Amino acid sequence: MEFVSPEGLRLDGRRPMEMRQLRAKIGAVDKAHGSAYFEMGNTKVIAAVYGPREVQNRSQQLNDQALVRCEYTMANFSTGDRRRKPKGDRRSTEISLVIRQTMEACIMTHLMPRSQIDIFVQVLQADGGTRSACINAATLALADAGIPMHDLVTSCSAGYLNSTPLLDLNYVEDSAGGPDVTVGILPKSTKVTLLQMDSKLPMDIFENVMQLATEGCKAVANYIREVLLEKTKERQKFHGV
Amino acid sequence: MAIAEPTNNSPSYIDKLVVPGDVVLDLSSMSNQTIKLGGGLRQDCDSITAMKAGMLRFSKPNKYWVESSQKRYVPSAGDAVLGIVVDTKAENFLIDIKGPALAYLPVLAFEGGTRRNIPKFEVGTLIYVRVVKANIGMNPDLSCMDASGKAAEFGPLKDGYMFETSTGLSRMLLSSPACPVLEALGKKLSFEIAVGLNGRVWVNAAAPSTVILVSNAIMNSETLTSVQQKLMVDKLLQRTQ
Amino acid sequence: MEQRLASTWRMSVNEKKFIESSLLSDLRADGRRPFDYRRLTIKFGREDGSSEVQLGNTHVMAFVTSQLVQPYRDRPNEGTLSFYTEFSPMADPSFEAGRPGEFAVELGRIIDRGLRESKAVDTESLCVISGKLVWAIRIDVHILDNGGNLVDAANIAALAALSTFRRPECTLGGEDGQELIVHPPEVRDPIPLIIHHLPVAVTFGFIGKESIMVIDPTHLEEAVMGGRMTVTLNTNGDVCAIQKAGGDGILQSVIMQCLRIASVKAGDISSKIKNAVESFNTERALRKIKRHSSSSAVEVSEPAQKGGTELSRTHVGRLNSTPEESGVGQSNGMEVDGKILQQETSRRDSGAQSFIGGPSSW
Structure with missing residues (x-):
């Protein structure tokens, strides 16, 4: 199947190095201490953060840092066929672990010992790149909750089909069986914190694809910064000078 | 098993290996004596039986105990x-x-x-x-x-490196005259060492390589005789110099 | 809460600082250099498809089994490969019995991705009847002792077990040609799996603020490290899978450096696996020859038994070829002549044990 036409257009009309449309809204969940809604093309996710608050399970309390918990679920209606098990299957467990460890890298946990931070991410519509959208949404939600962080974490995916590196794969391109590289970076230092890859790729092509995904992450970072600055300005108007 | 000859058991078991269930002393043959029982022995009406596998020891005037080596420590006063x-x-x-x-x-x-x-x-x-x-x-x-x-x-204790051994090894390290491993190491290297009877040993030296050498030498000397220990230390020192 | 606190393994601040500071002089706590692997031993059980790997103090076992199942609807021509892990609490006090924890799921998925997505095992050859019956290969890995770096050890165990696994041969037979006959191993030799390449996992740990890389972290180093990355690659220069799930950030150049080092290590490990598998296969072949010589000695004493198994026929045929040299005419090795066999029987009983020696024993 052809994923890149001879003119260089992909199935949805994008160029190989073009990302999908990004949209973000902060404060989507009223009850949560911080929340955000993030869209990457047709992938829509919502993230809610609670904390820092008292540890619910005293035996898991850490005396020198905050306990970070994360739960990734996909809504039953998020994919084409109705999903019978939204959470608890192995893929969700792994992605929960991945998101938790990625966010732990940027949260300053030692400033909040003996407390707990919960991150809940739910995928409302899945069209490829759900992992990246979840991390971006979680970053916004954590910033909204005012939890101290070293840096933002942004994520984007890239692939390699028809001998072309493609940025931000959608579901059809993802399930084509080609390689799928998901990268999460800390934008200020461009250090890579999350890197996942499956399928086979020669090493030099992998470097190009990873580079492309990193550029995508930087673009997402710029967008997230803008959204955050706008929201903060809005809030300052009510509280401030 | 040992019930057949109760009276001859007491002298023959001292400094010999016993296993749980061995009757080491028969009290009916001794009267008007107070005996102090240390770890690993229990009184069963008129006989003293061993609870642990190890070597039976006796110290004047009347203390008996079983010396064994485990990975866990049983706290006792004065250690x-x-x-x-x-x-x-x-x-x-x-x-x-x-x-x-x-x-x-x-x-x-x-x-x-x-x-x-x-x-x-x-x-x-x-x-x-x-x-x-x-x-x-x-x-x-x-x-x-x-x-x-x-x-x-x-x-x-500041700096240095701590590693875990069995309780028997830590007793050997603390025995006097000096344990062969420590003697051989001390001839060529200078280091500080603290041995806990609960199987933890702390080593500190100026250079990390010395610390690593000392810790590995001690961990290897668990089952070696004194001659073998000296040879092992010599070999290790030769390899690094 | 105190009960739980008393039973967990604890680490002191001194150990953490020492590991970080000794790494600055390129030394690790057990005397290795940063890019050295621990001693690796690969052993096999008597059955095909079972392996036992010891990497330093880490001890794992892998078993491969196969079953005939219906294929997935969207892949009617391919067999399936599934990977399961068993984290027994005897390996580490922090493992809990029952449901696999997050770490067990992550390990299973890393190795699963490395094997399945990179098409290391040929799944199309596992198809028996398209759309109805395919072979499902199941790999079970049991962790016996956690000394650190379970991913690499489990991966090596799985690869070794897959390389020595043989599945029964099956043919379509019966009246309408649609019935499936699965031949037991005594009748027909089981067939090995077709493995295109060996995806070897190499795990890096990043310790300290400078994120110094170490390969094959021990249990102690795992507790101290700030980030971990597992790279799965094969000897053809392909990267099969990468898993770096959060943790400290590292630069892209460092990632490429890790990949280059990992490809060298992967080459070492693949050759070790291949050598171990080869020696196991030669042993297996030797064992088979010994076994068949004893079985054919029994058959030969009843030459009237017709419809004997193919195997005994071929072996008797081989035994019969030597009488040609001694001048006893025998046209077709396959046709068994009772009389000649009876002549040979007396010599056979003494010579059966030394059959491996071949014609020279006659």
Whole structure:
């Protein structure tokens, strides 16, 4: 199947190095201490953060840092066929672990010992790149909750089909069986914190694809910064000078 | 088994290996004597049986005990052990000494300790302490002073490297005359060492390579005779120089 | 809460600082250099498809079994490969019995991705009847002792077990040609799996603020490290899978450096696996020859038994070829002549044990 036409257009009309449309809204969940809604093309996710608050399970309390918990679920209606098990299957467990460890890298946990931070991410519509959208949404939600962080974490995916590196794969391109590289970076230092890859790729092509995904992450970072600055300005108007 | 000849057992088992169930003493043959039983022995009506596998020892005038080597430590009063701080409470520090329960170190149990100068130990500090009380069923009590109230080298240990061994090996390291491994190492290298009877050993030296050499040499010497130990140390030293 | 605190393994601040500072002089706590692997031993059980790997103090076992199942609807021509892990609490006090924890799921998925997505095992050859019956290969890995770096050890165990696994041969037979006959191993030799390449996992740990890389972290180093990355690659220069799930950030150049080092290590490990598998296969072949010589000695004493198994026929045929040299005419090795066999029987009983020696024993 052809994923890149001879003119260089992909199935949805994008160029190989073009990302999908990004949209973000902060404060989507009223009850949560911080929340955000993030869209990457047709992938829509919502993230809610609670904390820092008292540890619910005293035996898991850490005396020198905050306990970070994360739960990734996909809504039953998020994919084409109705999903019978939204959470608890192995893929969700792994992605929960991945998101938790990625966010732990940027949260300053030692400033909040003996407390707990919960991150809940739910995928409302899945069209490829759900992992990246979840991390971006979680970053916004954590910033909204005012939890101290070293840096933002942004994520984007890239692939390699028809001998072309493609940025931000959608579901059809993802399930084509080609390689799928998901990268999460800390934008200020461009250090890579999350890197996942499956399928086979020669090493030099992998470097190009990873580079492309990193550029995508930087673009997402710029967008997230803008959204955050706008929201903060809005809030300052009510509280401030 | 041993019931057939009760009276001949007492002299023949001293300094010999016993297994659980062996009757080592028959009290009906001794009268008007007080016998002190140490670890590993239990009284069963008129006979003393071994509870642990090990070597039966006797010290004048009347102490019997079984010496065995395990990975876990059974706290007993008067031992000097290495503990790790787990938590700080109002009255005590909670210390882990590799025993069945955590031990309490009162905050005032330091030389010249008053309410005003309570030391601050962070979680994970390594401390050289003395076991004061170790009753069955209660958490052991520790102290950073010796019996007369002096500090005598008890207290937190800075830098260096700690590793775990069996209780038998740590007893051998503390035996006098000096243990062959330590003697052979001490001839060529200079280092500081603290041995806890609970199977923890702390080594410190100027260069990390010395520390690594010493720790690996000690860990390897568990089952070697004194001649083999000297050879092993020589080989290790040759390889690094 | 105190009960739980008393039973977990604890680490002191001194150990953490020592590991970080000795790494600055390129030394690790057990005397290795940063890019050295621990000693690796690969052993096999008597059955095909079972392996036992010891990497330093880490001890794992892997078993491969196969079953005939219906294929997935969207892949009617391919067999399936599934990977399961068993984290027994005897390996580490922090493992809990029952449901696999997050770490067990992550390990299973890393190895699963490395094997399945990179098409290391040929799944199309596992198809028996398209759309109805395919072979499902199931790999079970049991962790016996956790000394650190379970991913690499489990991966090596799985690869070794897959390389020595043989599945029964099956043919379509019966009246309408649609019935499936699965031949037991005594009748027909089981067939090995077709493995295109060996995806080897190499795990890096990043310790300290400078994120110094170490390969094959021990249990102690795992507790101290700030980030971990597992790279799965094969000896053809392909990267099959990468897993770096959060943790400290590292630069892209460092990632490429890790990949280059990993490809060298992967080459070492693949050759070790291949050598171990080869020696196991030669042993297996030797064992088979010994076994068949004893079985054919029994058959030969009843030459009237017709419809004997193919195997005994071929072996008797081989035994019969030697009488040609001694001048006893025998046209077709396959046709068994009772009389000649009876002549040979007496010599056979003494010579059966030394059959491996071949014609020279006659």
